[in-house]
Every structure is written in C-alpha cells, then in structure tokens.
Amino acid sequence: xxxxxxxxxxxxxxxxxxxxxxxxxxxxxxxxxxxxxxxxxxxxxxxxxxxxxxxxxxxxxxxxxxxxxxxxxxxxxxxxxxxxxxxxxxxxxxxxxxxxxxxx
Numbered sequence: 001x002x003x004x005x006x007x008x009x010x011x012x013x014x015x016x017x018x019x020x021x022x023x024x025x026x027x028x029x030x031x032x033x034x035x036x037x038x039x040x041x042x043x044x045x046x047x048x049x050x051x052x053x054x055x056x057x058x059x060x061x062x063x064x065x066x067x068x069x070x071x072x073x074x075x076x077x078x079x080x081x082x083x084x085x086x087x088x089x090x091x092x093x094x095x096x097x098x099x100x101x102x103x104x
Contacts, residue, residue, distance in 0.1 A: 047081045054078035 034042075057074040060066045 044085070047078075047085050050074075050078045050081045 054071075054074040054077070057066055057071045061068065061071040
C-alpha cells in the first residue's frame with residue numbers, strides 16, 4: 001500500500017493516485033466510474049503541478065525561503081514524473097505502431 005509522506009510542509013503523492021470522494025466517482029453498481037480520458041487528464045495535470053511546484057521551490061530557494069533538501073526533493077519528483085510520463089507515452093506509441101503493422 002502506498003502512503004503519503006510528509007516532509008516539512010510538503011506532501012508527496014504518487015502519480016495518478018488521488019484520494020476520491022463519493023461525489024467524484026460513481027458507484028460500481030451504478031456506472032463505470034472515471035473514464036480513461038479523465039484518468040489520463042488528471043495524471044497529466046498532476047505532472048504539470050509537480051513541475052510548477054519544483055519551479056516555485058527553486059525560486060524560493062534563490063530567495064532563501066526554503067532549504068536545499070526540499071528544493072531537490074521537489075525537483076526529483078518532477079523529473080521522475082516527467083520521465084514516467086514520457087515512458088508511458090513511448091509504450092502507447094509502440095503499441096499503436098504494433099497494431100498498425102498487424103495484418104488482417
């Protein structure tokens with residue numbers, strides 16, 4: 001089970017794993033829940049938020065408002081999220097190309 005880790009005032013949350021409320025998703029008996037497009041959009045928004053957070057932390061570090069540890073953690077989180085997103089995109093493109101090469 002993945003847990004959130006608190007570092008100072010910053011919370012680390014795994015990519016694509018958000019806490020959900022009853023209002024945000026539908027019941028499994030009543031519907032299918034979130035669509036793949038919505039899930040993908042949420043994941044990409046999280047990556048963008050992490051990149052913005054890293055940029056903000058870098059700016060605060062230059063001003064002396066945060067220490068280097070928090071800045072490096074935020075930067076590494078953004079980097080890992082971007083690398084994961086890139087690898088997922090590459091695998092999707094590879095799968096699409098494989099399907100297109102398949103003869104019917």
